[in-house]
Amino acid sequence: MFHAVRGNVAAVSRLLIPRNRVLVEAVRGRKSRSDPKAKSKAGRIKVPPPVDPVEMLVLKERFTQYDLIMRALRHRAEFKEELLWRRYQEEVGTLAEERAKQEAEEHQALMAWNDAENQRLRKLREARIQKELEQKELRRAEAAISRENQMETFVKEKEQEVLKLQEEAKNFITLENLDQQIEEALDNPKNYNFAIDKEGRVVKRTVLQ
């Protein structure tokens, strides 16, 4: 068999391609368009939904009438003119004017409300700022008083110091009383090698070596 087709490879490959292959299978198991009717549905007869002849008649009549009326309306010039007129009124005529007026009034009212609100908030704010300023002033005054007090105590302290120093300066050593002071110091040697109790009394004393 193969020797018969030797030399014609293209024909052989075409022969080997399966015939009814599905190119793109969207859903697995679904039938393609050309597949025959299923065996189980072989005897099925399609019956359209039943229609009531009376009702059908009435509906048809009514639809005809409606269609007639609508067509008449759509094509009558008067009606068209009325429509146009109404639209014109809506857009530029008295109605528009009225609407503009209403909008202006609403705007005015809103602006008035806005101003009133601003006024109210302004009053609140001013009251708050006033209060804050007063508190600040109070604080500053207190600080000034306390600073003054501090300065006063400081000056007093320094004055006390100066007075004390002046009092002590009488016993300072100068060239004039130097010899006398040296004599005094040598005559009264001090000894700080002692222990004291809580009341400050000397408890124990170390003898000088």
Place this chain on the structure above:
Amino acid sequence: MPRYELALILKAMQRPEIKAVLRRTVETLLERGAVVRELQSLGERTLPYKISKHNMRHTRGGYFLVDFHAAPSEIPSLLDHLERDVDVVRPTVVRKDEQRNVEPCAGLETGLGESRPLHK
């Protein structure tokens, strides 16, 4: 001017010589613009250890305290001068500022000290 205390150890000498050295020292202080408040003698004592100074070996020395105010810049030169003095064994200068707002010691009256005796 800050307050200083000069702890001066002189070599053991007789009273007139000691007087001369002290006079010399205080005059040096006054020359440098110091204000001398007080001069105290702590007597002659045995040194805690032998000190060699100016090629001499000292075992005893006279202790003196000088309380004075001076400019801080003068202290190094003063010490330098005292180091050169052959009768001075050891000069020491320390700051002596008055302490302020010293809180009294709470002692053992409060806290754990009372409930737990330190010595049995």
